[in-house]
Amino acid sequence: MAVTRSQRPTPESAPHPSGDNRFRLLEAAMKKHQYRPDALIEVLHRAQELFGYLSTDLLLYIAHSLHLPPSRVYGVATFYHFFSMAPKGQHSCVVCLGTACYVRGSAAILAAAERHLGIKAGTTTPDGHISLETARCLGACGIAPTVVVDGTVTGHQTPEQVLIWIERLAQMVE
Amino acid sequence: MDLSELIEIAEHERASRRSIRIRCCTALGCQSAGALSLKQRLEEAATEVERQDIEVIGVGCMGLCGNGPLVMVDPDGVLYEHVRAADAPSIVAALDGGEATAPLGDPQHPFFTGQKRIVLEHSGIIDPERIESYIAAGGYQALYHVLHEMTPADVIDVITRSGLRGRGGAGYPTGLKWATVAKSHGNRKFVVCNADEGDPGAFMDRSIIESDPHKVLEGMAIAAYAVGADQGYVYVRAEYPLAIQRLQKAIAQARRLGVLGAQIFDAGFTFRVDIRVGAGAFVCGEETALMASIEGRRGQPRPRPPYPAESGLWGQPTLINNVETYANIAPIIRHGAEWFASIGTETSKGTKVFALTGKIRHTGLIEVPMGATLRQIVEEMGGGVPDGHVKAVQTGGPSGGCIPATLLDTPVDYESVQRVGSIMGSGGMVVMDDATHMVDVAHFYMEFCKDESCGKCIPCRAGTAQMLHMLDVIRAGQATPADLEQLEQLCLMVKETSLCGLGQSAPNPVLSTLKYFRAEYEALLNHNADRATTEP
Amino acid sequence: MAARTFTINDQLVSGREGETILEAARENGIYIPTLCHLDGVTSVGACRMCLVEIEGSRTLRPACVTQVVEGMVVHTDTERLRNYRRIIIELLFAERNHICAVCVANGHCELQNLAIAIGMDHVRFDYAFPVCEVDISHGRFGIDHNRCVLCTRCVRVCDEVEGVHTWDIAGRGADARVITDMRQPWGESTSCTSCGKCLLACPTGAIFRRGATVSEMERDPTKIAFIVAARDQRW
Numbered sequence: 001m002a003v004t005r006s007q008r009p010t011p012e013s014a015p016h017p018s019g020d021n022r023f024r025l026l027e028a029a030m031k032k033h034q035y036r037p038d039a040l041i042e043v044l045h046r047a048q049e050l051f052g053y054l055s056t057d058l059l060l061y062i063a064h065s066l067h068l069p070p071s072r073v074y075g076v077a078t079f080y081h082f083f084s085m086a087p088k089g090q091h092s093c094v095v096c097l098g099t100a101c102y103v104r105g106s107a108a109i110l111a112a113a114e115r116h117l118g119i120k121a122g123t124t125t126p127d128g129h130i131s132l133e134t135a136r137c138l139g140a141c142g143i144a145p146t147v148v149v150d151g152t153v154t155g156h157q158t159p160e161q162v163l164i165w166i167e168r169l170a171q172m173v174e
Numbered sequence: 175m176d177l178s179e180l181i182e183i184a185e186h187e188r189a190s191r192r193s194i195r196i197r198c199c200t201a202l203g204c205q206s207a208g209a210l211s212l213k214q215r216l217e218e219a220a221t222e223v224e225r226q227d228i229e230v231i232g233v234g235c236m237g238l239c240g241n242g243p244l245v246m247v248d249p250d251g252v253l254y255e256h257v258r259a260a261d262a263p264s265i266v267a268a269l270d271g272g273e274a275t276a277p278l279g280d281p282q283h284p285f286f287t288g289q290k291r292i293v294l295e296h297s298g299i300i301d302p303e304r305i306e307s308y309i310a311a312g313g314y315q316a317l318y319h320v321l322h323e324m325t326p327a328d329v330i331d332v333i334t335r336s337g338l339r340g341r342g343g344a345g346y347p348t349g350l351k352w353a354t355v356a357k358s359h360g361n362r363k364f365v366v367c368n369a370d371e372g373d374p375g376a377f378m379d380r381s382i383i384e385s386d387p388h389k390v391l392e393g394m395a396i397a398a399y400a401v402g403a404d405q406g407y408v409y410v411r412a413e414y415p416l417a418i419q420r421l422q423k424a425i426a427q428a429r430r431l432g433v434l435g436a437q438i439f440d441a442g443f444t445f446r447v448d449i450r451v452g453a454g455a456f457v458c459g460e461e462t463a464l465m466a467s468i469e470g471r472r473g474q475p476r477p478r479p480p481y482p483a484e485s486g487l488w489g490q491p492t493l494i495n496n497v498e499t500y501a502n503i504a505p506i507i508r509h510g511a512e513w514f515a516s517i518g519t520e521t522s523k524g525t526k527v528f529a530l531t532g533k534i535r536h537t538g539l540i541e542v543p544m545g546a547t548l549r550q551i552v553e554e555m556g557g558g559v560p561d562g563h564v565k566a567v568q569t570g571g572p573s574g575g576c577i578p579a580t581l582l583d584t585p586v587d588y589e590s591v592q593r594v595g596s597i598m599g600s601g602g603m604v605v606m607d608d609a610t611h612m613v614d615v616a617h618f619y620m621e622f623c624k625d626e627s628c629g630k631c632i633p634c635r636a637g638t639a640q641m642l643h644m645l646d647v648i649r650a651g652q653a654t655p656a657d658l659e660q661l662e663q664l665c666l667m668v669k670e671t672s673l674c675g676l677g678q679s680a681p682n683p684v685l686s687t688l689k690y691f692r693a694e695y696e697a698l699l700n701h702n703a704d705r706a707t708t709e710p
Numbered sequence: 711m712a713a714r715t716f717t718i719n720d721q722l723v724s725g726r727e728g729e730t731i732l733e734a735a736r737e738n739g740i741y742i743p744t745l746c747h748l749d750g751v752t753s754v755g756a757c758r759m760c761l762v763e764i765e766g767s768r769t770l771r772p773a774c775v776t777q778v779v780e781g782m783v784v785h786t787d788t789e790r791l792r793n794y795r796r797i798i799i800e801l802l803f804a805e806r807n808h809i810c811a812v813c814v815a816n817g818h819c820e821l822q823n824l825a826i827a828i829g830m831d832h833v834r835f836d837y838a839f840p841v842c843e844v845d846i847s848h849g850r851f852g853i854d855h856n857r858c859v860l861c862t863r864c865v866r867v868c869d870e871v872e873g874v875h876t877w878d879i880a881g882r883g884a885d886a887r888v889i890t891d892m893r894q895p896w897g898e899s900t901s902c903t904s905c906g907k908c909l910l911a912c913p914t915g916a917i918f919r920r921g922a923t924v925s926e927m928e929r930d931p932t933k934i935a936f937i938v939a940a941r942d943q944r945w
Contacts, residue, residue: 038488041451042451069901072875074880074892075878075879079879080453080454080455081453083454099374099375099532099619100537100604102618103610136626139376139411139413140206141239141529142242142539143206143537146206153205625883627883628882628883629884632757632758632802635884637801640804643836667793671770709831709832
């Protein structure tokens with residue numbers, strides 16, 4: 001399924017041979033960078049944005065397109081913590097463990113969340129509903145401790161408040 | 175684009191201002207506390223009262239992030255703190271003598287009056303999403319001046335004489351770095367802005383980019399002209415989406431007006447800037463790792479020399495400076511080297527921005543002249559610890575150390591901070607109170623360094639893991655005095671043998687807490703523990 | 711090429727311009743311990759075994775990548791360096807599961823030789839005992855991650871000499887592992903040519919010939935330099 005530089009007859013607007021429109025968008029991102037190998041990280045960002053996570057097949061597809069050895073693409077994808085090799089939950093709760101948050105009690109917040117959800121940080125509930133993650137520092141230290149709920153940064157958090165957020169997420173069943 | 179057009183934009187922008195300006199902070203801290211809906215409500219409230227002399231503008235960080243969302247009303251200089259969207263109508267009504275329901279802040283507090291704002295001069299005042307707002311504040315005139323009236327050598331001379339040193343932490347003289355890149359030969363040269371602000375507890379660079387992105391771009395363009403580069407990269411952390419978004423907007427606006435791109439100000443100078451987004455690796459703040467990451471590789475450092483100034487991105491001469499360093503450039507060009515050199519101490523010129531966080535009454539962003547004491551910053555400006563006493567101040571993040579309360583009179587400049595066993599670092603300052611156990615703090619940082627070690631060199635990869643384990647043993651009360659001694663030996667070894675700055679500074683939090691708070695370690699020792707060694 | 715005269719351990723030596731301290735030392739019969747260095751591939755200065763003291767330099771410098779300078783004064787065998795080298799070896803032993811007595815490379819192992827040369831008879835650190843895989847999916851070779859020291863010699867030789875780049879490093883820090891292709895079993899790697907150069911390059915018992923038992927894994931890493939020289943000179 002890998003399409004290399006020399007054999008790309010389909011115009012940009014045509015549907016991707018795989019039938020998955022996301023590949024067409026990924027292809028456009030790679031074309032924007034002229035399929036340069038040094039654009040790998042930019043391309044991985046776009047791929048994760050489109051697909052949610054980086055599967056082995058997806059990485060192999062990118063490796064072929066950018067003319068990079070598969071092991072190098074895999075090595076880069078696993079070096080950076082921002083890239084995920086496994087699907088994420090539908091909702092996310094990120095507890096910041098930066099210094100300012102740490103000094104203001106983020107460890108207790110994380111412990112409460114872990115206990116409540118029954119999972120460890122960095123994992124997803126078995127039903128795939130909520131991913132509990134940690135962050136190094138969001139740079140929002142002025143409002144420490146901070147928690148990011150589905151992408152929204154909230155400050156001055158307490159363990160009690162975070163459990164309320166999690167309860168709210170739990171009720172948002174699709 | 176020429177100077178008259180630039181001035182025209184500035185004048186038009188100033189003329190279209192209304193007499194009463196309600197400035198609402200829209201930087202990350204205040205946004206998280208609901209500043210966007212507040213701003214919208216303020217706009218609606220202003221429309222409802224049908225007054226043509228009121229405008230509501232979104233601005234960057236005003237500094238007191240812990241009390242956000244912040245709203246400032248000009249020209250009277252009234253500051254409101256913890257403003258909720260529901261307070262908006264009362265703030266507008268207060269202009270006609272009503273009573274605002276939001277708590278009043280004190281703009282005369284030392285937190286504000288103790289500052290000297292050079293880097294943050296426009297922060298919280300201009301609209302970071304509009305280039306016209308920056309131009310109205312005199313923006314891009316320094317670049318015009320440089321391109322038309324100065325040679326690259328002149329620019330380097332001004333920066334050298336100003337005494338500016340790198341704000342990323344190491345304090346390398348900026349003028350010297352520029353001169354080296356200018357002298358190096360290459361097919362192309364690059365200018366890189368390091369915005370990979372990884373130190374937990376630091377948010378100066380995020381705030382500068384969110385509040386005044388064009389200032390950084392102008393500084394980069396001036397640097398590019400001075401060293402002969404035509405391409406720039408800003409390497410930003412992925413954790414800073416708002417900063418990335420504002421920077422993208424700023425670059426697009428600058429390109430449209432022709433202050434970035436080809437033939438800038440018709441001076442035969444071309445400079446393009448692209449953003450590279452990091453992907454969650456602290457080590458990429460190290461310059462050789464950062465370059466590897468821009469080149470799309472694993473962010474692993476390599477031995478220096480060769481330095482980036484000689485062989486950097488794709489083997490070409492590359493100038494790497496930090497966000498705050500670039501933000502100092504335009505003011506230095508505008509006011510002259512002597513003006514800048516008159517601020518600060520003998521060896522550290524100018525100001526430094528600090529992110530004041532932790533157990534402190536007023537958390538936020540401040541800019542003070544170099545040489546201000548920790549006591550002035552923490553106790554006078556920051557208001558000290560809410561209930562309790564300052565035990566230590568941590569500076570420099572995982573690469574820095576803990577300075578005990580007894581040394582609060584230490585002036586903050588590169589040398590003095592280093593003398594007491596920490597580093598200036600990028601500007602994170604975390605205040606710790608009596609409730610903080612220093613062995614826990616050392617453990618916290620060591621865990622960070624272990625997780626962030628790239629794994630290339632053995633002392634850092636295996637050494638941080640081993641140091642963390644030894645701290646675990648100490649915390650579990652199973653370590654002997656000999657173990658403590660061995661930990662100290664290992665710290666020194668990792669410091670001296672690691673390949674890059676991450677490893678070389680990883681032991682600092684342990685060494686500095688051992689130096690000042692050794693008793694806390696000793697209290698955890700077990701003199702009877704039996705600890706075996708192993709044969710391979 | 712211009713000659714450079716300088717001092718190593720109070721001995722006046724000469725080297726060529728552009729040469730590294732390590733090369734010059736070896737030409738003059740002076741031993742500097744190395745682990746990640748391999749003649750024939752790029753040096754990366756990662757293992758820190760070859761660190762030397764240079765008078766006037768604030769920091770210790772890796773001899774494998776530091777070029778000789780006229781008049782420099784180098785010390786390769788000070789008390790401080792011996793101490794640090796011993797700690798490096800101890801850290802490596804504690805990091806993974808290096809049990810010489812049952813290792814295929816026992817008696818032919820660069821890590822073991824370094825430990826002996828340094829006089830490291832016991833490890834003062836606690837062992838981490840990580841869980842590491844052994845991959846014997848390849849028909850001729852196997853890799854035992856328990857013995858890997860992450861020197862990346864296999865990665866470099868595969869990339870630079872064989873030109874295939876089957877190997878790379880995945881993950882980072884203590885969790886880093888050498889991998890083939892998409893971290894699939896070696897035997898399922900589609901890029902591997904089974905040339906065996908990684909086998910020659912490996913300093914420990916990590917990469918081994920299948921069928922080799924304790925102490926049987928002998929190899930000659932100088933063959934890599936021979937291949938590179940042969941190619942350069944087009945014999």
